[in-house]
Amino acid sequence: MTDHTMKKISASIPHSIWPAYDLKRLEREAADSLGITLYELMQRAGEAAFEVARQHFPDASRWLILCGHGNNGGDGYVVARLAAAAGIQVTLLALESEKPLPEEAEQARDAWLNAGGIIHAPDILWPEETDLIIDGLLGTGLARAPRDNVATLIDQANAHPAPVLALDIPSGLLAQTGATPGAVIQARHTVTFIALKPGLLTGKARDVVGQLHFHALGLESWLSGQQPPLSRYDASQLALWFTPRCPTSNKGDHGRLVVIGGDHGTAGAIRMTGEAALRTGAGLVRILTRAENIAPIITARPELMVQELTAQSLEQSLEWADVVAIGPGLGLQEWGKKALQKVESFRKPMLWDADALNLLAINPDKRHNRILTPHPGEAARLLNCSVADIESDRLLAAQRLAQRYAGVVVLKGAGTVVASAEGALGIVDAGNAGMASGGMGDVLSGIISALLAQKFSLYDAACAGAVAHGAAAEKLAQRYGTRGMLATDLFTTLMRVVNPDVIDIKDD
Incomplete structure (x- = not known):
């Protein structure tokens, strides 16, 4: 683990909120200013999520990881590699697409394969023994109801007795509005990265987010110099x-x-x-x-x-x-x-x-x-x-x-x-x-x-x-x-x- 993930995850949720449409720019500018690659940020996100999973589900030894065809899936590949290295039994299902993966997600997938990992088709029978499900299907770019093939996996995860940990945002929850126009993951925990998104706090968020955790991925100093357009108010x-x-x-x-x-x-x-x-x-x-x-x-x-x-x-x-x-x-x-x-x-x-x-x-x-x-x-x-x-x-x-x-x-x-x-x-x-x-x-x-x-x-x-x-x-x-x-x-x-x-x- 790198130093930044050893900090207590979700020690506090920030009072700054960034609109979903601004997240890619925020991530890119932060990485460029600090000389960090987007793949390095993805690795940090996976490490942070892995730490949350280990902290809250220490006895879970059989993980099912659901990876989408974007950077959210890339985070899932990182979590899978870390879990397997820790001796956890990992089953990874990935959505198929004719489009290539984003560059950093492709790197994460290749690292998983090079470590001996296996990628299963999304329609395989799920292992009977599963202690924890990691949701890396859909990220903050979603603007409509999930497609049928994704909705099927979401419904299957919700029907399973194992708890779900969502990466960045529960799949199916819209990051800007908190609306749920279709199937949506019912997460026990959600660990979100870099910035807080509005959809994690309003709309249907409280029904599906579970306990919210936050990790800035080492970008705290850069983020503190920015002016967020929204604020979170609490006790x-x-x-x-x-x-x-x-x-x-x-x-x-x-x-x-x-x-x-x-x-x-x-x-x-x-x-x-x-x-x-x-x-x-x-x-x-x-x-x-x-x-x-x-x-x-x-x-x-x-x-x-x-x-x-x-x-x-x-x-x-x-x-x-x-x-x-x-x-x-x-x-x-x-x-x-x-x-x-x-x-x-x-x-x-x-x-x-x-x-x-x-x-x-x-x-x-x-x-x-x-x-x-x-x-x-x-x-x-x-x-x-x-x-x-x-x-x-x-x-x-x-x-x-x-x-x-x-x-x-x-x-x-x-x-x-x-x-x-x-x-x-x-x-x-x-x-x-x-x-x-x-x-x-x-x-x-x-x-x-x-x-x-x-x-x-x-x-x-x-x-x-x-x-x-x-x-x-x-x-x-x-x-x-x-x-x-x-x-x-x-x-x-x-x-x-x-x-x-x-x-x-x-x-x-």
Whole structure:
């Protein structure tokens, strides 16, 4: 093993993300600047993957390696040679093609053959005894569903009881979007090389990537001098956003927020938004809602100031507030429409969610002082397309929303995407499946609005808020699991994650 593979693999996942279409250029320029051949990088990739396999499957003595007809397959040949040299029983299947292999993949194949390795046809019977499958079928260049011959191997690997380790990306997962237009490998582990790809973090990634490992292949110093166009945000950055408060601060220093919504039957939505804002540190939170909601909300959370939404109370509140959040439980009737029409003239930071977004889709406009927080269904209405269109490329959808409506967009989901009209783009790497329950979006709106009230920029409030939201859910899941998680369960753990100076959020 060379020195760089002896480091602990995946000690950390980088916060930089590179688009899939830029990976070949990145790899070539890095190699040229450091005087490294692409074949040397391929060998390093194979060594890194071999180390991950040995680390996590130390007792696996019979490996099945699936090699495609590209550089991903070349990585597989390197892994096969290293495994055989270590005394592991290796069976290698390779796809056939009339086109020649890329030069470095051909070198890797020849090295495998020269070491006494055998290349089997893809349609042979698989060995009955297999402890580990290495997926080197398709790499980051895939842009469509795998062809039938590849899909057959993918399905066979998924049906096999042996775990799968994917090289760079699970075959069938699109590196740019995280979409899975056809068959896709269900990996137990994925080890990715050089740069983090968007498709490993959003879309369907969490269903198929398994545990993600990263290795820069010795290119760390060169990569550190580059400016990545995308960023990954996670709980490790909370302390950068949530710094200790000034000991002599008062409630007026932490912002006045007005939250508008809660039509008939939806008092819970507006109450959750208001309480989430308080738990995130907003100084004062006023709720404007239906008269019937006032007593229940005050009873549940007396720290909230609650008034009936009227023309007069709305006028006074907009003058009083530093920030406005509108939409949770707002409804689509005249009551909600009139409130939104008045809020449109608000010049300070604001957040629009839920029915405010549905009304915006009917009467689109651009506002640079606004955060929009759509889920895929709302995003589809805002862009006049299908939910499938949104999910097929979540990054592009968020960018289109930011361009059309200005401000900042938070496209919610597994791998939430945050985009600004100025071009900032990031993926939130936090949260879990327990958040797939009613009210979670209302809580997120309160968190982000509270950060706006505490003078975060629109983009930072969106990123930090989404991370805090996900981190709070992660802490709950560590204790209780994901099934049955309620939106209001987040309030206690939320208070912990927004105070990283007091409690290390990694400790339970």
